[in-house]
Amino acid sequence: MEMVNVECEEQEMKINNDEDLANSLTIQIIISSSYLRRLVMTFSDLMKQAMVSTIIRYFIFILFSFTVRVESQFCRGISQYDQCSLNSACACFYIAGAIDTGICTAIFTDCSKLVACKSPDNLCDEPNHRCIHHPLCHNLPVCYLVPSFNEQLCPPIAVMNTTTTIPTTTITTAAISTTTTKTIQQLVIPNIPVGARWAQNGTNVAGGHENGNATNQLNEPWGLFVDDDQTMVIADTWNHRIIQWTMNDKNGQVVAGGHGQGKQLDQLYWPSDVLIAKDTDSLIICDVGNQRVVRWSRRSGTTQGEILINNIDCFGLAMDDQRYLYISDTDKDEVRQYKIGDKNGTIVAGGNGRGAGLNQLNNPTNIFIDQQQTVYVSDYNNHRVMKWNKGAKEGIIVAGGQGQGNALTQLSSPQGLFVDTLSTIYVTDPGNNRVIRWPKGAQQGIVIVGGKGQLYYPIGLSFDRHGNLYVVDSWEHRVQRFSME
Template sequence: PHGLFVDDDQTMIIADCRNHRIVQWKMGDTNGQVVVGEKGQGNRLDQLNYPTDVLIDKETDSLIICDWGNSRVVRWSRRSGTTQGEILIDNIVCSGLFMDDQRYLYVSDWKKDEVRRYQIGDKNGIIVAGGNGKGADLNQLNVPTYMYVDQQQTVYVSDNNNHRVMKWNKGAKEGIVVAGGQGEGNALTHLWHPNELFIDTLGTHYVADSRNDRVIRWPKGTKQGTVIAGGNVEGAGANQFISPISLSFDRQGNLYVVDKDNNRVQFFSIQ
């Protein structure tokens, strides 16, 4: 599994990447339900190819999916009887998706090392982070994966191969390092291939620090984070991960973590 979206009723929508499908899993269920991708791997409109992220667009009651292996973003209606999706954006090696309060869609392109913002129906979008080639300068990214966008349309990006989280204010030509940026490492001042992130109303960052097998909380303006889940060497124990890649919070503040190489989603009650 890769990307994860938790709905208001704690229903989990999971991008089950290597099974080329999207699975819906209600809290307490022992089996999930395949909602997209029953036709197996492929590039037809009724197929997916290594999907990496998914979200629910409440306005249209549809799923928007990062169909990574097909270099496209697709939309599937959640209404019963839907047999295929439609292409929203193509020719994009997308890794992560985010929709802001105004229904702008943000998509990271890890091949072009940029994040673009789209209005639904617009296939071109505008660059809101990166777009200046691969690199470690403040106006560059190196494999952007997941992102979070606040109400001011500030874009926070997990800059995976630069081992940092970057903040790009709306209209900015370069970003600001807000977590990591010290190179790879396992100290609390470091990140190592960070992936999905969440920013709360206080500006605290929560980051799936994948190669360190931990979720780290990084208060705004501080130089280091604290481990809130994992960090106990990789493994399959209750508070261990092997490559945590995605995270999400529900309305009650509970944390859900996609524990990628343990093929599971873990649930934590965070104090």
């Protein structure tokens, strides 16, 4: 793929209009040189999907009281529609009224959905929309949805912090009550020997038949939960569904969603993670595109879910043995602990603004909770794994933290996370297409699989009770099992 040279430089843009609160927008763009993430999608892969016209709709609307932070990517020094990311599904759209500055975002081909900007100030009424030029659709500038969560699809060349003020949207849902505090072992953690090794060539245990929506296919899956009997529950993200796969089956079974992307209770919109709640025999799902956490019963005949938590930019989920639910919030850069039925939760990691301090996180993704309620977090943009002891005010770096890179002391956008009984950390390192094992107290990790063409952007990770490793090989649209030798 031909690389595009994008000039990145520090810049600051401010747009003010005192007459209308909804148009009062202050943008501070800080662009610093950084590593390009190794996130590659070929155009041919994209065209195989019947979803090209809806790619843009997966982005999260970050709406909370008085403040919205939009993460997106600006491009300079290149032409309209030029590739501005290693992902060829993204292009540069010039900003109306700006000089030589565009927004790098996903290609949206449904021109009929676009409306003209309000002249003469090039304003947009819809939240999270920006006025851009799109000459293939309209001669005049149009309002275009700017993603608030495009780091998975359009890896940013630079980090931009945007603050805006808009009205708050509130959705009310009924609380889900709980009356017992019975302790149930939520996750069986295998005893993995210190010198354990895994087969270097994995076995396809789900998907692997190119991308598609048949029951023997997956489409860029992200999250994974492996049950005691080796049943896999997979967040089939681009298919907007949760699919269950029993060991040795040729086809999976759709157990949540699968009715297209949408916000109805029988639909999902870019699910990123899933777990099985043992006490209620239900699935708890992070429904990214709908900014909610939902629960679906696993009982036969279930046709829709119920909302547990709304208006949350969730990404990762975990549950401890006391039935507390933990959720990472990529907008607030925090992890919260919830009792089922609670809408507010308690901060247990981060929550001190976006940053690289020991009391901060920067786009937390996957999480893991041990039996002492210790919180482990994949700190995506800080390229590290953080450990927060119960009640701690700041975390401890337990893997990475030496900048983005491919050395054994480094990680590149870590995601999937698992911690064994010896406190050894296992983390997917998608920017380096590998899985790293990081022993407790070690100064560097060990590559246990990948790095030699076996994986293509691995995200989710788990183990079964026998110590076999399961990896969501996202861009190969499959789950692979690596047997412990």
